[in-house]
Amino acid sequence: MVDLAVAPGDSGDNALFMLTFGGKHSLWRSLDSGDTWERVFTSALADVDNIKLVGLPQHGGDNRTLYVAGESGGKTAIWKSTDQGQSFRRRFAIDPATGTPFPIDVWAIVDDATLFVGSYDGSAGLVYQSVNSGFSYSGGVRAGEQSLNSIVLSPDYEQDGTILIGNTDGWLYWSDNNGVSFESLPADATSQPLVGPITVAFDARFDSNRxxxxxxxxxxxxVYRFIIRTKTDWERIDANLPAGARLNDLVVAPDGALYAANSKAGGGMERCLNPAFTLGPAFETVTRGLGTGAILEGLRQSDHRLWSIDTANNRLMTFNDTLTSPVVLTSPDEKASGIGGLVNHTVRNIRLDWETKEGATTYLWQLNYTTDFSSVPSGFENNAKASFLRLPALEPATTYYWRVRATEPVLSPWSDKRSFTTSLDTEAITLSLESPQAGASGVPVKPVFQWTAVTDADAYELLVSTDPDCNNPSIIKKDDYALATTAWQSDVKLDHDTTYYWKVRAINTNTRSAWSAVGAFTTESATQAPPTATKALPNGKEPLPDLRTAPTKTPTGTLIPAPVPVSPATPPAPIIIESPNPPNWLLYIMGALLLIIVLTLIIILMLVVAIRRD
Structure with missing residues (x-):
């Protein structure tokens, strides 16, 4: 077996084309994923010297188009078929500058008419482009000084025009202008970044992570990783590659899984589900189903199915990877509460369920108190052969997180993380009603309700109703109105002389206990007696009230209010009326007038005395 071409997964085709050599080259076609084969082309034909490569368009176009490269009459030639190999048309690969044929070492076929061809002229690696199915080519664009080993197109080539190349001597090149020019990776490299023949691949999300x-x-x-225009060096990412491994081909599936074929005898295939993971991708070696000493050469991928040639045993091998997507959890629901049954203050009988994964034979489940599963408590991790399990005894009123992955025959990604909260431990302290006591009567219409506490409860819900089943409650304290303590003074006035029923339950953030037993009480009677009707007198006047106390019969055991002593009437205090004080200026005038009068009288008296002496 020499080469293999597989129809892209999005083509909806099961076509395979395999190139073999047995004295002459033959091209074989299968339209049923390799179950049956028929030969459609051979180098035994008169104008075919040899056949080296076979390829199919990888980015759209008619899925019936097929290309074959080899030699015809001593010149490099390409044969194109538009009917899946029923007929072919030959074109020669001619350098437009020199007019001479150029060899084809590697290629990348874009669509029905466009292809990139890698060649070597003895001093430089060259990349030619044809947009007319190989009838003519652009001038060869230089890509290093050695022959080219691999050439690939980015997943979004139609939008970004990005091409990646690895040569036979540790150098890597890329173009983001549709092959107009190439530069080394890294751009400032002065010596070969890697060693030996290099195969290359783009991440499935190259458009965002580069x-x-x-x-x-x-x-x-x-295996190495490089972030274009961000990093300056290639970073090795395979921490556990088997000793002596030689990786001859590399592919990345649309879901991001990376695969590499190992040329070492018995080496199998390397598989990694998270090659872009910054903290270190996890690789595993796949050898299941391979013959003794198998040597895998080349990898071709279509959706989740991979193909490779076992050159040691001359066999075509296929691997259907059904475990590249996460396990889907089904039960309990996310953030489910009140999970499990309470037995001796522990929660038991919790079952975890998930969907069965095709091909999975063993699963690993993990449980934790937080979403960080880097460290898992003892007893919270184990294998399961079926798609369900029963957990060990857990703590009451506790939130747990869980996840599952397939582990055999290969790893699947971890499922999403889910959480659930176990039931409250209502056995720790039995929730019982304390006040009003069962059957109590004469209870105030604004009672004080009181009950016992429950361990781990955040609040309590209360219902009070005239119905024994607590339907249509008169008082509802639930959800956002739940009570934070174990006692509450009602702010709702109940009806007098009415029997009420009440119950309480404990709650926390994610769960609720069972309701308590229902209690009953009767409120007090109304204390205000209704007014007594009176007869009007014949003259229409109201009768005077009868101040006599009529003797009444007092029921046995009835408390009679004691008479209240009345103090004798106290005579009223005399009323003292105070005159207002006159203003100061009036007093001054009156004083002055009085002084004038006195002086006048003195003068008159002196005059009278003087006259009499005379």
Whole structure:
């Protein structure tokens, strides 16, 4: 087996084309994913010297288009079929500058008419482009000084025009202008970044993360990652690659999973579900189903199915990876509360369920008190052969988080994390009603309700109703109006002389206890007696009240109010009326007048005395 071409997953086609050599080259076609084959082309034809490559368009176009590269009459040639290999048309690969044929080492077929071809002229790697199915080519664009080993197009090539190249001597190049020019990765590299023949691939989300991958077919050189225009060096990401591994091909599936074929005998295939993970991707080696000493050469991918050639055993191998998507959890629901049954102050009989994954034979489940599963408590992690399990005894009124993944035959991604909260431990202190006591009568119409506390309760809900089932309650204290303490003075006035029923339950953030037993009480009678009717006198006047006290019969055991002593009447205090004080200026005038009068009298008296002496 020499080469293999697989129809892209989005083409809806099951076509495979395989190139073999047995003295002559033959091209085989399968339209049923490899179950049956028929030969459609061969180098035994008169104008076909050899066949080296077979390829299909990877970015749209008619899924019946097929390209084959080889030699015809000593010249490099391309044969194109538009009917899945029923017929072919030959074109020669001619350099437009020199007019001479150029060899085809690698290629990337874009669509029905567009292809990029990697070549080597003895001093430089060159990339040619044809937009007319190989009838003519643009001038070769230089990409390093060595021959080219791989060339790939970005997942969004139609939008970004990005191409990635690895050569045979540890160098890598890229173009973001549809192959007009290429520069090395990293751009300032002065020596080869990696070692040996390099295969390359783009991350499935390259449009957002700008990540490229590379692998070397040199022993123990592994898988590398580079972030274009962000990083300055290639970073090795395979921490547990088997010793002596030689990776000859690299592909990334649309869901982001990375695969690498190992040229070492018995090495199998490397698989990584999270190659872009910044804290360190996890790799695992897949050898299940391979023959003894198998050597995988090349990888082709269509959706979740991979194909490779076992050159040691001359077999075409396929791997259907059904475990690239996470396990789907089904029960309990996210944030479910009141989960499990209470037994001796522990919560038991909690069952976790998830959807069965095709191909999975073993699952790993984990439980934790937080969403951080980097450290899992003892007993909170184990394997399960079925898609369900029963958890060990858990604590009451506690929130737990859980997740599941498949672990055999290969790993799946972890499921989403879910949470649930276990039931309250209502056995810790039995919730019982204390006041009003059962059967109490004469209870105030604004009673004080009181009950026992429950461990881990955040609040309590209260219902008071005239119905024994507490339907149509007169008092509702629930949800946002739940009571924070175990006693509450009613702010609702109940009816007099009425029997009421009440019950309480404990709650916390995520769960509720069972309702308490129902209590009953009767409110007090009204204390205000109704007014007595009176007869009008014949003259129409109201009768005077009868101040005599009529003897009444007092029921046995009835308390009679004691007479209140009345103090004798006290004579009223005399009323003292005070005159207002005259103003000061009036007093001054009156004083002056009085003084004048006195002086006048003295003068008159002196005159009278003087006259009499005379």
């Amino acid at each position: 990540i490229a991958y590379a692998a070397s077919d040199t022993a123990d050189n592994g």
